[in-house]
Structure formats: C-alpha cells, structure tokens
Amino acid sequence: MTLEFPSTVVSKGPSWKGFDALNFLVIFGASYCDVGFDYTNSPIPTHEQPLGIEFPGATYAEPNTPNWVGHLITKYGSANKLLVYNYAKGGSRVYSVKNQIEVMFKRQISQKPAWAPWTSEDALFITWVGINDAAWGSEHEDNLQKLFEAQESLYDSGARNFLFVNVPPINRAPARGKEPNYISWNTELKKATALFATAHPDATVMIYSSWDTFNALLNDPVAYGFPAEDVLKANGSIWVDHLHPTSAVHHFLARDMFAFLIGQAVFDS
Numbered sequence: 001m002t003l004e005f006p007s008t009v010v011s012k013g014p015s016w017k018g019f020d021a022l023n024f025l026v027i028f029g030a031s032y033c034d035v036g037f038d039y040t041n042s043p044i045p046t047h048e049q050p051l052g053i054e055f056p057g058a059t060y061a062e063p064n065t066p067n068w069v070g071h072l073i074t075k076y077g078s079a080n081k082l083l084v085y086n087y088a089k090g091g092s093r094v095y096s097v098k099n100q101i102e103v104m105f106k107r108q109i110s111q112k113p114a115w116a117p118w119t120s121e122d123a124l125f126i127t128w129v130g131i132n133d134a135a136w137g138s139e140h141e142d143n144l145q146k147l148f149e150a151q152e153s154l155y156d157s158g159a160r161n162f163l164f165v166n167v168p169p170i171n172r173a174p175a176r177g178k179e180p181n182y183i184s185w186n187t188e189l190k191k192a193t194a195l196f197a198t199a200h201p202d203a204t205v206m207i208y209s210s211w212d213t214f215n216a217l218l219n220d221p222v223a224y225g226f227p228a229e230d231v232l233k234a235n236g237s238i239w240v241d242h243l244h245p246t247s248a249v250h251h252f253l254a255r256d257m258f259a260f261l262i263g264q265a266v267f268d269s
Contacts, residue, residue: 005166005186007209007260011197012267015120015160016204019261022077024118025084026109026159027069028100029128031060031244032210033088035069039104044115045083052084060090061240065247071254076262085109085116093132094143098150110157120160124261127151128165128210130189131243134181135170144185144192151196161204163261164193168214174234174242186211206264213256217249224252 027033035057036042045052050073056066066074073082085108087100109116133143151162166186170177189207197205217224218231221238225248230236240246245253 003183004215005190005207005209005211007212007256008190008207009264010193010205010207011201011203012264013160013200013202013204014267014269015202016264016267017121018264018266019258020080021266022080022082022122022124022161024116024123025069025073025082025086025126026105026118026123026154027084027086027088027126027128028097028105029088029126029165030092030096030132031088031090032067032131032250033069033086033126033128034090035059035067035084035086035088037084037086039085039087039108045085047081047083050081050083051086057086059247059250060244061247061250066250067247068250068253068257071247071251072258075251076254076258083116088128091132092129094129094147097127097129098146101150101153106153106157110153112158118158120158123159124161124163125154125159126163126165130167130182130185131170134167134185135177138178138181138184140185140188141191144188148192148196155200155203160202162196163206163208164189165208165257166211168210169218170243172214172218172231174232174239182211204267206260208257208260210253213253214245214249217252 037052042052051057056070059067061067087104167182171179226237230238234242
C-alpha cells in the first residue's frame with residue numbers, strides 16, 4: 001500500500017480570508033514551478049499579463065503550454081485576477097530557494113512597493129522544493145531547517161499565509177528515484193511545518209500534497225484520461241521526459257490545489 005501524505009491545514013490565522021480574497025501569489029521553487037520570470041528583467045505582473053511575461057511563460061512542460069501556475073490562474077483564479085511573482089528556477093534545491101527568498105523577493109517586493117501593494121491578507125506564499133534535494137539523499141532534517149529559516153524572512157516582511165507543496169513519488173517517474181528519499185522529505189516537511197506553525201500562531205500554514213495527486217493519477221491513469229501504458233513512459237502523455245510532467249498533468253495539480261485551497265474557510269476566532 002502506498003504511503004499517503006494528505007493535504008493538510010497545519011494552522012490557520014486571522015490573515016486567512018479565503019482563496020477568493022487573494023490578489024497575489026508569491027512562488028518559490030524549482031522546475032515544476034518555473035515559468036521563466038526574471039525579477040531583474042521581466043515586466044511587472046499586471047492583470048493583463050499576470051505572470052509578468054507572456055502567458056504561459058517558459059515552463060518545463062511541452063513548449064508553449066502552462067504548468068500548474070498557469071492553469072491555476074486561468075482556470076481557477078480568474079475572479080481574483082491573481083498577480084504572480086514567481087521566483088522559481090529549474091534545478092533549484094533548498095540553497096537556491098533561500099536565494100530566491102532572501103535576494104530576489106527581498107530586492108523586488110518585500111517592501112510592498114506601490115506597484116505590488118500586497119498585504120498579509122491578500123498574498124499567498126507558495127514554496128515547492130525538494131525533488132532535486134531528494135535525488136541526492138534521504139536525510140533532510142537539516143535541509144528543511146534551512147528552508148524554514150528562509151521562511152522567517154517572509155514572515156518578517158509580513159507574509160502570513162503559507163502553502164508548502166510536498167514532493168511527488170519520483171520513484172514512479174521514468175527517472176525511477178529512490179522511494180525512501182521522497183518519503184523522508186515529505187515526513188520531515190510535515191515536522192518542519194508543524195514547528196513553524198507553533199512558532200507563528202498568527203500564520204496560516206498549509207501543505208498541498210502533490211504526492212497524493214500523482215499517486216492517484218498513476219494508480220488509475222485511464223480515469224484521468226491517460227493511456228495506461230504511459231505511466232512510466234518518457235515523452236508520453238504523462239511525462240514530458242524522465243522527470244517532468246506534461247501540461248495535462250499540471251492541470252490536475254492545479255485542480256487539486258484549488259480544491260484544497262477553496263475548501264479552507266475564512267479564519268474564525
């Protein structure tokens with residue numbers, strides 16, 4: 001039986017006004033999140049161009065197709081007109097995400113400039129990292145500690161709504177990673193988010209489970225509209241290559257993430 005890591009609300013604070021209240025997504029991570037936004041050169045996100053660059057950006061899905069970020073804002077976030085500051089870069093590990101937070105975010109929007117007037121109530125900070133870290137080992141406690149030290153910078157800037165995405169079962173991708181490495185990451189992520197939530201009782205801290213979305217899809221691909229023979233096939237309908245999912249798979253990630261977020265009621269003291 002496959003181990004489950006369900007999407008979880010670790011804690012909820014007064015700044016959570018529900019998904020519909022969000023105006024900004026601030027994203028950190030690796031290739032699954034990357035849209036090609038460059039904080040030094042790309043235009044500022046606008047309602048006409050919410051990624052700051054021409055939609056769907058440069059993703060690691062098929063050419064000219066959206067990843068989950070693009071699917072989320074077009075299929076599920078249109079009423080919000082979400083603006084996306086996406087600092088994710090392909091190949092990133094924890095040390096790279098620390099740089100995304102402590103350099104890129106800090107230099108661009110941490111001070112809430114007039115052209116990005118985010119607030120504690122209308123911004124959701126999403127971090128999805130760990131796939132590349134887990135490819136190199138199964139001991140992640142120190143890595144997660146470093147990641148959450150960087151989250152302190154976000155909190156100090158006024159961030160109060162946090163969503164962490166756990167890692168998918170890359171052992172079931174054509175890359176065939178080692179399952180214990182990914183199980184260990186997700187286990188340590190649960191512990192680290194709990195510690196962070198305890199230290200910051202006014203914060204909303206959530207985990208969305210890409211692990212469960214991928215397992216559900218790979219367990220019954222036909223129900224999701226994919227041929228059964230593509231489950232472990234690179235350059236197929238599920239996997240673009242040995243590691244990265246297709247835009248169609250990213251859609252299900254966005255769908256499930258949205259279902260999880262929209263289901264979280266406004267904080268009630």
